[in-house]
């Protein structure tokens with residue numbers, strides 16, 4: 001397979017078909033429901049970074065759980081290997097593989113922001129000397145609210161949130177900017193909280209480098225992997241990350257409101273004696289149903305569980321998570337890189353001065369964020385009319401994420417054709 005680059009790029013439709021014919025993962029598209037437009041034509045769906053598509057296998061699995069409830073009532077909790085009592089464990093191994101963790105370091109529970117708050121309540125422990133949080137500028141609003149909330153609980157305010165913004169003229173902050181702050185002010189920082197991939201720009205942070213520098217200064221490292229999990233390679237255990245959280249409805253295709261994930265490094269989670277918000281589902285499984293008055297946490301990430309989990313919001317993950325191992329993480333990564341490079345190069349080949357790509361080319365995930373000078377919303381509406389589902393962010397950014405499990409090169413080519421026709425039909 002020839003690499004796709006500025007030099008090898010062809011802008012004819014036939015090239016997209018050739019790339020699809022070479023794609024060893026093309027069959028996985030059939031395993032998903034692809035939404036159709038009003039005329040019945042499949043949409044070119046580029047919103048997998050917002051809500052992943054439905055794996056066809058999910059429906060039968062949900063129906064099976066409804067049937068089990070209908071047939072067994074409360075007995076469904078203890079119905080064999082897949083009884084509801086331990087149902088979350090059916091997801092652990094596949095989740096651990098996706099984030100590069102041991103099974104004991106991973107648990108599926110709650111939803112993303114809840115998990116972020118839960119783990120910060122254990123791992124953001126400011127002292128009079130060390131009481132700041134270091135984060136990327138323009139982090140997802142929910143994360144910023146959660147950080148400010150946690151600061152507030154400890155009696156600190158916004159002045160204790162250090163945010164790293166791009167320098168003048170740049171679209172994204174540089175690794176060196178974080179490293180400088182860690183070097184200079186590291187002793188004041190209690191927590192580094194980083195989105196693995198920024199939701200707006202699609203920037204993939206150099207998580208390993210930043211985590212290593214922070215940990216050397218005694219800073220706790222947390223990651224929000226909402227846009228990273230199922231998208232870019234992750235090695236949380238080997239990178240020595242302290243804790244991480246993610247949602248399951250974006251690249252993991254777990255469905256709206258799907259149960260989220262959390263990671264706590266074994267080094268901390270195995271023996272944790274510090275403070276935590278406790279609930280009975282985090283209690284030692286052997287004695288949980290004896291209902292003892294004192295809390296004995298399960299060792300590892302499961303010790304942070306609160307409640308018995310929403311089974312129906314977990315079920316689709318049993319259809320979607322195995323697809324990653326089946327396709328192979330390396331092959332997915334390779335296709336992702338080809339799709340995204342193809343999209344970038346097609347956009348650049350248009351040579352429209354109005355368009356600039358915010359997303360750094362290296363390292364690269366699925367997402368490409370395009371800044372549109374003037375008429376951005378008009379262009380976005382034009383794409384929508386052409387059956388392209390992208391995502392509009394005020395004031396002038398279009399986000400598109402070609403997903404290797406279900407997007408084709410022909411899908412990507414539709415973006416190119418639509419952008420080109422926008423300026424052909426709107427010459428001014």
Ligand SMILES: *Cc1c(COP(=O)(O)O)cnc(C)c1O
Nearest residue numbers: 111112113140142199224226247
């Ligand atoms: C999508 C996303 C969220 C959404 O939070 P929920 O708790 O799932 O509603 C939060 N943070 C980041 C970084 C996200 O990308």
